[in-house]
Amino acid sequence: MLSPGEIEDPQITSEQLLSLKSDLKIIGMLEELSNKHCPAPFKDIEAGGKISKCNDTSLKLREEGAKMLRQKKYQKAILAFTESIANAEPGSEYLGLAYGGRSEVLFERGYYKECLRDIQRAKENNYPAEMIGKLEDRKAQAEHNLPNQETQKYHENLPNIPNINPKIPCASDSIEIQSNSESGKQVVAIKDIPAGEIIAIEQPYVVAVGIGPSQKYLHCHECLELCYNLIPCQKCRTALYCSEECQSRAFEEYHYSECDLCQYDFIEQISVKTVLRGVKESASNGTQFDGTVYRSDRFEEVQEIETNKEKRTVREFFEAANEACIYTYFLKKYSDFFTKTGLSEERLKELLFHQYLSTSSSKISVEKTKKSSVNTEFHVMGDALYPFASLLKHDCYANLTTSFFGSSLVLRAAKDIKKGESCSLTYRNYNFAEFPKVVRTHQLWQNFHFNCKCDACENNWPIFDCLNPGNTEQYLKLVETVQKALESPSGDASGLLKTVTKKVRALSSGEPTKVDVNIKRIFCDLLKMPGNKILEFYL
Numbered sequence: 001m002l003s004p005g006e007i008e009d010p011q012i013t014s015e016q017l018l019s020l021k022s023d024l025k026i027i028g029m030l031e032e033l034s035n036k037h038c039p040a041p042f043k044d045i046e047a048g049g050k051i052s053k054c055n056d057t058s059l060k061l062r063e064e065g066a067k068m069l070r071q072k073k074y075q076k077a078i079l080a081f082t083e084s085i086a087n088a089e090p091g092s093e094y095l096g097l098a099y100g101g102r103s104e105v106l107f108e109r110g111y112y113k114e115c116l117r118d119i120q121r122a123k124e125n126n127y128p129a130e131m132i133g134k135l136e137d138r139k140a141q142a143e144h145n146l147p148n149q150e151t152q153k154y155h156e157n158l159p160n161i162p163n164i165n166p167k168i169p170c171a172s173d174s175i176e177i178q179s180n181s182e183s184g185k186q187v188v189a190i191k192d193i194p195a196g197e198i199i200a201i202e203q204p205y206v207v208a209v210g211i212g213p214s215q216k217y218l219h220c221h222e223c224l225e226l227c228y229n230l231i232p233c234q235k236c237r238t239a240l241y242c243s244e245e246c247q248s249r250a251f252e253e254y255h256y257s258e259c260d261l262c263q264y265d266f267i268e269q270i271s272v273k274t275v276l277r278g279v280k281e282s283a284s285n286g287t288q289f290d291g292t293v294y295r296s297d298r299f300e301e302v303q304e305i306e307t308n309k310e311k312r313t314v315r316e317f318f319e320a321a322n323e324a325c326i327y328t329y330f331l332k333k334y335s336d337f338f339t340k341t342g343l344s345e346e347r348l349k350e351l352l353f354h355q356y357l358s359t360s361s362s363k364i365s366v367e368k369t370k371k372s373s374v375n376t377e378f379h380v381m382g383d384a385l386y387p388f389a390s391l392l393k394h395d396c397y398a399n400l401t402t403s404f405f406g407s408s409l410v411l412r413a414a415k416d417i418k419k420g421e422s423c424s425l426t427y428r429n430y431n432f433a434e435f436p437k438v439v440r441t442h443q444l445w446q447n448f449h450f451n452c453k454c455d456a457c458e459n460n461w462p463i464f465d466c467l468n469p470g471n472t473e474q475y476l477k478l479v480e481t482v483q484k485a486l487e488s489p490s491g492d493a494s495g496l497l498k499t500v501t502k503k504v505r506a507l508s509s510g511e512p513t514k515v516d517v518n519i520k521r522i523f524c525d526l527l528k529m530p531g532n533k534i535l536e537f538y539l
């Protein structure tokens, strides 16, 4: 395990770096060191040149899409056609043809509304006149079938916060933000909160869709909604959106310069997006943080999130400095970011360095789930930065649970929370039942730089297999009830939730039994059910 000040590089220690007392000086020293060992560090990326949209690539992907469609591999076909759309040069018939191809897959799977939208886009984007007859036939059939389209809902409607906190608009009035010297800012219950109660519903400051094809070609890069007919950015082949509104919001907030980076094939990064949005916000003189209202849509709150600078290793400082320098270099050379914003290079480096360090320990994975019987499958669609949820402490047996509606985060009590208790999440799911204490301690220090003092750690709770069994008979009855309710098409979801909530509220504090852990897990999984669902496009 690495600790502060440990020598990793014979030439420098983190203590030496921290003694410089300014981020800019730390970045400067690391940059100097890096240049000595590796002059022109960005040469390779530059040598690759700008990776623009390319009709040849679009054509290959369209052919792949058509092949997948013939083989009835519909999900793969959608991914290939969407990538073909992203690569097609605007104004060329390749774009129209790629939309036309995707409209066929959508038609085959009964997505008539989306199919009709793609047919319209194909026509608006130079779809060859000699082939238009086929498209018109599909349009007529899709219009005919449209009233019978079955819609699978990706998630239910967002619930409401019971009593909005006047000082924290995304949270309920059952909590407040407090600060202490040991763990910094935290969220504390100021009332007793019953299991299941919503404590916050938060929109992210920014999101970054995952890099896998089924993440980036099926989800909006601005709001993470599932979308089978994404539209591309006009300039780069990376960003894709579910609607013109998301496209223009993204461009307004961060893509105005992120786009130039995407053209050098940099992946979309939360820390970079955050800084680009923050710079724009500051330039437009957004509302100032006056210490009374904590807002999730303001850069000042984002900048206050812990960076753990004094505990960082040389390697982490080096990574942050490298990110800051590389993005500053590319934005200076290949974009009009500095003329657009009036920011100095030094200030941008400072902002990127700071944001890289804080994002590494505060980003949250956005999930979708599928519940079948008592098990739940999880897929991650991307990461997001939530300024309020970022304040929550870690606990290896946390009292809050998350669910996602698109990229909106809903935080609920996972068990009864007493007035005065700290509200917590289990960071990266390092929970006591699955990971032995030695593993958790190591991972939490390495990733988040603190020593956990939660009940499970302080009292050495054993992992699941070694816990007391608890009332197994009662538990088996509950499992049967859950299974029946989930398997029946007319299952009473709210009745089931009420039953399980009662069980969770009856759990006692202290070391849980196997049954207790399982009841809490089933409860949290049920709370996720109205949120993002894993839908099988090809079924």
Ligand SMILES: C[S@@+](CC[C@H](N)C(=O)[O-])C[C@H]1O[C@@H](n2cnc3c(N)ncnc32)[C@H](O)[C@@H]1O
Pocket: 182, 183, 184, 185, 186, 304, 305, 306, 308, 361, 362, 390, 391, 392, 393, 394, 395, 447, 448, 449, 450, 451, 452, 453, 454
């Ligand atoms: C996502 S931030 C939480 C908000 C942070 N306390 C702040 O002031 O911005 C994560 C950081 O909070 C601190 N932290 C979180 N859980 C903790 C715990 N159980 N004990 C001590 N420190 C904790 C660690 O410094 C960790 O890297």
